[in-house]
Amino acid sequence: MAAAGAGIFVTFEGGEGAGKSTQLGLLGARLRTQGKGVVETREPGGPIRSLLVQGDRAWMPMTEALLHFAARAEHLAETVLPALEDGSWVLCDRFADSTMAYQGYAQGLGRGPVEKLYELVVGRLRPHLTLILDIPVELGLDRAIRRDVRETRYERMGQDFHEKLRDAFRDIARREPERCVVINADQPVEDVHEAVWAAVRRRLTVA
């Protein structure tokens, strides 16, 4: 079961500083040159975002997962589902695999609770394609912390946490190879983009 409506739902996932938003923008631009309608969006969004990415509050992993799914419920209803119904390509910077990797694996909540929340909030909708940008932890963290001085709550969770995350995303890809493609993001931006484009062309109907 893929996405609702006639649109195409593509998610970008991975650890910190892997270049997701840059790659999302490049893919969006390339699709537009082919005449596609594209909506670019990201999670977590809205007023819940600042609770999660700023400061250093130690939420319980369940609280954190609930907050991410609360933001996701709004985002699905306001942005993702209407755009898919319209037939657009929806390119989303992070989606539920981030909750699985960050809260489920790295924060120790486990797969089960995240799967239940998924069913409750997202239901049968699945991305058509998930691009997991993979990069060595130190390199990604270095990039991410230089880029943003305010939204560092997750970046500051330590090397071990981020190594767990990297393994988590790889495990998610292993479990769902028909949906996920792991992209080596430790290469020049244009080369990563070509790998993204190749995956999109291989898995989806572009032209």
Ligand code: TMP
């Ligand atoms: P961003 O920096 O990619 O915009 O994402 C914000 C942070 O939120 C990032 O450190 C990953 C984290 N996050 C989770 O922990 N769980 C989630 O479900 C999502 C969507 C993001």
